[in-house]
Amino acid sequence: MSNYRAVAFFDLDGTLLDAQSNVTTEVASAMSQLKKNQVLPVIATGRTEIEILKIKQQTGITSNIVMNGSFIRVDGEPVYSSYFTEEECQRMYDLTTEQGHLLSYYNEEHIWCTGHNQTLVDAYNFIHSEVPPIQPLGFKEQPVKMLLVLSQSGDEVYHEAFPEMTFYRNGPYSIDIVKKGISKGTGVSTLMDVMNLTGIPTYGFGDGPNDFALLEACDHKIAMGNAVPELKEISTFVSKKNTEGGIVHALKHFDLL
Numbered sequence: 001m002s003n004y005r006a007v008a009f010f011d012l013d014g015t016l017l018d019a020q021s022n023v024t025t026e027v028a029s030a031m032s033q034l035k036k037n038q039v040l041p042v043i044a045t046g047r048t049e050i051e052i053l054k055i056k057q058q059t060g061i062t063s064n065i066v067m068n069g070s071f072i073r074v075d076g077e078p079v080y081s082s083y084f085t086e087e088e089c090q091r092m093y094d095l096t097t098e099q100g101h102l103l104s105y106y107n108e109e110h111i112w113c114t115g116h117n118q119t120l121v122d123a124y125n126f127i128h129s130e131v132p133p134i135q136p137l138g139f140k141e142q143p144v145k146m147l148l149v150l151s152q153s154g155d156e157v158y159h160e161a162f163p164e165m166t167f168y169r170n171g172p173y174s175i176d177i178v179k180k181g182i183s184k185g186t187g188v189s190t191l192m193d194v195m196n197l198t199g200i201p202t203y204g205f206g207d208g209p210n211d212f213a214l215l216e217a218c219d220h221k222i223a224m225g226n227a228v229p230e231l232k233e234i235s236t237f238v239s240k241k242n243t244e245g246g247i248v249h250a251l252k253h254f255d256l257l
Contacts, residue, residue, distance in 0.1 A: 065187035185213030
């Protein structure tokens with residue numbers, strides 16, 4: 001573990017991936033070269049593991065922080081999980097039903113939802129992911145580590161009803177929900193502690209609202225050229241857009257490649 005000279009944490013959509021949520025040849029080569037250069041690449045995403053299996057295969061990355069910090073795997077081994085209680089899931093199910101919204105449930109192995117409508121289809125098409133199966137009360141049978149409200153408005157209702165949770169609106173169709181105090185940033189801290197890498201320089205790459213905690217937790221904060229303005233303001237380096245070779249550009253800027 002101590003042989004690593006740096007750790008690089010990568011958001012996926014809008015950051016490591018191209019406009020079609022694919023891994024380019026250049027990015028795949030860069031991830032391989034990072035490991036040769038004793039830099040550990042880590043995926044840090046709001047998605048869950050079953051959605052990123054192909055991405056991990058294409059990049060050769062074996063460590064990830066998924067579901068916005070709710071689950072962490074290091075070198076193939078799970079090291080941390082955060083859970084919602086059945087009571088919390090029931091309350092969220094009741095409120096989304098009352099508001100006329102749908103709800104998706106996540107753990108590292110499965111995604112399921114309360115129904116299908118156009119907003120849900122658009123949400124999963126937005127990140128080029130498959131529409132999950134319907135299982136409205138599946139939270140009674142499987143652990144839930146992240147929730148997703150499918151809505152284009154009405155965020156405040158959920159914020160007020162669940163002060164014990166953190167909400168990330170990362171697109172026009174959905175809101176990621178995790179336990180209060182859980183974020184990509186806490187994921188960075190946990191991973192560094194578990195791997196006994198404290199003191200090793202860290203690099204965070206992101207573009208969206210759920211990347212603030214990620215960048216804040218890292219020594220070097222890299223915002224993509226397509227990042228939201230607020231993220232660029234807290235960054236130490238603004239790279240090119242994800243569709244213009246921004247990842248490779250930034251890695252070379254910091255002499256990691």
